[in-house]
Each structure stands twice: as C-alpha cells, then as structure tokens.
Amino acid sequence: MLRYTLRQIEYFVAVGEAGSIARASERINVSSPSISAAITQLEAEFGLPLFVRQHAQGLSLTQAGRQMMDQARIVLREAGALMDIAGDIAGSVRGPLTVGCLVTFAQLVLPSLRRGFEATYDDVKMRQHEMNQVELFSALRRSEIDVALTYDLGLPADLQFTPLLKLPPIALMGENHPLVGQDSVTIDDLLKHPMVLLDLPLSSDYFLSFFDEIGEKPVIAERTRDMAVMRSMVGNGFGYSIANVRPLSHTSPDGNYVKCVPITGPVRPMRMGLLTAQDVHRSNAVRAFIDYAIGMVRDGRLSQIGGLPLV
Template identity: 40%
Template sequence: MRQFTLKQLRYFVVAGELSSVTGAAKKLHVSQPSISAAIQHIEETTALQLFVRHHARGLSLTPSGRQLLQRARNLLREADGLQQFAVSLGEEVSGELRLVAFPTFAPLYLPQLLRRFTDLHPAVSLYCDEKTQLGIVRGLSRGEYELAFTYDLQIPEDMDFFGLYRLPPYAVVGADHPLSNRESITLEELVHFPMVLLDWALSREYFLSIFTQRGLSPRVAHRAKSMDMVRGLVGNGFGFSLFNTPLSAFGRLTPGRPGLKAIALRDEARALSLGIACPPALRLSPAAEAMRTLAINDEGHVAGFDHPDRPAKSQPED
C-alpha cells in the first residue's frame, strides 16, 4: 500500500493555506517541483482531487482537500508536539504555544497568567488571539489553536471544557446613580432604569436572556462594543449594566477610572464558567499541557479571579 510522509503532508498544508505552490516553495525554501510532486503523490495515494488548479491564479482547495487539510494540521501539530516532548524529556518545556481567548475578560485574566507561565517556561514562544465564541470554536476545530480561555456557552459536545471560575452576573452602576446605595436588587426594579448593554455576540444574548427568562424587557439606552466603553458610560451615569467578570479585576487594571458600584441580583440567574476549551482529539503539546496545568492549579494568583465555587467540568445548557 502506498503511503505519504509527514514532509509531503506539510508541503500540502502550506500550499493549501497559501493557495499557491510558488508561495509554499518560498515559505518552505524548497523548489516548486518538490511541492507539486508532494501534492500529486498524496492525490494519487488517496485517489482524491485536493485542489482545483487555476491558470495564473494559483490553487483552491476542493471539499475533500479542506477536510484533509484540517486533519493534516492536527497530525502535524501532534508530530511537532511529540518531537518537542522527546527533546524536552529531562529538559525545559519549549516550542510555540498558540492560544485564543474571549475578549471581555482576556485583558483582565490572561496577562497575569501568561506572565507566570513565561517565568516558569521562558523557552516557550507564546501567541495569543482574541476572538468571538464562533471564531474560538472554529479555530480550535481547525487546529489553529491548542487551548482557548472562554465561557461555557455554545461549546460543542465533542469539545473538552474544564471550568476554572464560576462567574455569576451582577448589576453595576456609577457612584452617582440613584441605586448606588443598594447592596442587592431585583431584575424587575432594574428595568425601570436605562441600561448600557455590551453589544458583543454571545455576551449580548446572555445578559438580555437574564431578563427575558422572567418576561422582562430592559430599557437599553446605549450599546457599546467594548468593556472599556461600557464601564465609561456606566461610570459617567448613562445607565446600569450587567457584568459577570469580577469588578475588582477592573479596578486593578485601570485605577483612577470612574467609580463603579456592584449590586447583587436577588433573582436567580445562570452563572457562567470561565474555563479552558480544547478539541478532544488533539494531544496537547508539552507547552499546552504545562499551560493547562498552571491555569487549573493557579487559583488565587490572578487578581480578582478567586471565586471559591469552582466546577470540575461545565457543559453548555440548552
């Protein structure tokens, strides 16, 4: 039975990512015929057409080519991880680690964790993106990232999720807001005041659902695309908002900003879990395993994220 090598797979993956044999040859510092021969060998071995060739316009992947590309990426990452593991036996963890995180809490949570990780494993090259939940799930599925720090919302059933911190929602108002002297409040009371809504996919639906599940409709007066804008509007008296990221984490990051007051919700509302997601079929590299272990065992070291109620594993709700 004919087989293909990891080198040929790598040539195919790079050509597919760049949609170009010429581009792949330049990136990998090999000849164009070497790239073409590798692709032809894989196509003959699998009896699949992996690319549509466009005269003077490069290549485009066929549906079969896209599926093989995704699996090949995972295989090559596992092979690289195995090599790094073999090299690092008895030595320090090294290599590249690609992470992705949900933007609402990423600047509050990740920098401290990354700092601690780098101090422990200085030979690891870290790369971190911020994306929507859809982008995170796609990136993990395609093998673009090994780990994701995100919420337990819309996580596919076949994807592993380990909850780190349970983050219940609460109301936030400015220091001069009529409700600033309250320690707790009901949702029915809140709907009489203007709301500042984080207009970010997933966050928007989550916070609005807290009201709609009780037949209530908040008076959304302002929509903001970033947590900084939400905090600024709330701090300057434009309305209340709902948060679930610990308020103490915001204060630590940007002291001197307009004062905010947290108010507990009397109504029951689903708490989100901040955790680590990764594809179940992907064997983590030594660097990714070291990061996962650090995050799991690092309770209390990231300022503001020290909730004692920490689930071992969280699954998305219907």
C-alpha cells in the same frame, strides 16, 4: 530539495492572518523587513504571487495564496507535532502554544497567566488571540488555536470544557445611578432603568436571558461590543450594565467612578474555564498550560476578578 524554511512559512501565515506586514510584525515580534524578505523569497521559490499589495489597505491573499495558506497551516501543525513527540519522549515542555481568550476579560486574566506560564516554561513559544465566543469555537475547530480561555456559553458538543471559576453576574453603575447605594440588586430592580448592553455573540443572549426568565424586556439604551467602552458609558451615566468579571478598579477608562453591585435572585452564574477540541492529541505544552491555570485558581491568583474556584 526544499529551499524555504519553516520560519518563512510561519511569517507567511502571520501576514495572511493579520492582513499586513506591520500587524504581523507586532504579533510575532519580528521586524517588518525580515517578514517582507521572507514573503518575497517564498513567492520567488513557489513562482506564485501570494499577496495583492494594496497601498492603503495592506495585503490580501491571492487565490493561490489562499490555497497555499491552508496547506501552510497544516505544515506548521505537523511541525508542531514533531516537537510534541520530541517533548513526550524527552519528558520536556516545549514547542509552540497558541491560546485564545474571550475578549471581555482577556485584559484582566491573560497577560498575568501568560507571563507566569512563560517564566515557568521558557522553551514554549506562546502566541495569543483575543476573540468573541463564536470565533473561539471556529479557531479551535480549524486548529488555529490550541486552547481557549472562555465562559461556558453555548458550548458545542465537539469541544471539551474544563471549568476553573464560577462567576455570578454583577451590575455596573455610575456614581449617580439611583441604585448605586444598594448592597445588591435584583433583575426586577434593574428592569425600569436604562441598560448599556455588552452586545457580543452569545454573551448578550446570556444577559438578556435574566429578563426572559421573568417575562420582561430590559430598557436597552445603548449597545457596544467593547468592554472598556461599556464601562466608560456606565461611568458617564448612560445606564447600568451587566458583567461577570469584576474590574480591578472602580474607575472607568476615561476616569469616572463605576461600582460593581452583586445581582441576587435566580440568575445563572457563568463558569470560566479552558476549552479544547475533543479526541485530539494534547501536547505537553497544552497539558502544562491547563495544569498551570488550574494551579493559579487553587492558589488564589485569580481571586481579584471575583468568583468561586471550581478546581
């Protein structure tokens, strides 16, 4: 007879992924004492220590905990599959849904998309993760997320992409940049000016490919992996940068002016869309989320970030 619950297993996985009870509490919106009690009960039931308690560094999985973690994820996926079957039979949209989003535009797109979806389907329990492109690929393959909102960057053949928006590249410039007064710029125009490179896996290769096409290299003055830091560095005059999603304001996070200038010429636009694993059963919740995102694009509710609808 089982003396542990799916909820306890869920808390265990949340702590294992977050690395601390406090971060897991924030992620799944459950009190820390409740999560701590669940972990203690699981360890007593299994007769194994699942975590090593490190006072200043949170929790780390023991060897036994790592093995149990792999199986716990399978248990939760199978439990989710039961909900999917029930939903299919009843024709309802319900159960868990975990969405990943590319970190560069998560702040501009995901909260409004999630809020609208949850208001429409209140029986869906949704979680979100912000990751870079390589992390999204890995999370989809390991079934840690059900669907990813991302760009068509380096897409592997075993994942399926549903395009939503075409987003041409733009240059971001501070108010004193020599090119800030122009209506558009070319890569040749940018070539001699310092660049703040958004240095994320695959994203940086995409931006640098513009210069490769003309047989040149940009003057990379600074690199950062954070979109907000990039905008602040641009606003403080460290150089221009390149992005595909248009910020919602002309102000950097630290209050400086940043202008978006279209890049013209032979530069490949990015496509934003939804990425899923191929040849897997899509739950009603996943299908509903994809349909909802397509509806948002068709209704113009993502027009604030720029781009042309592809659906």
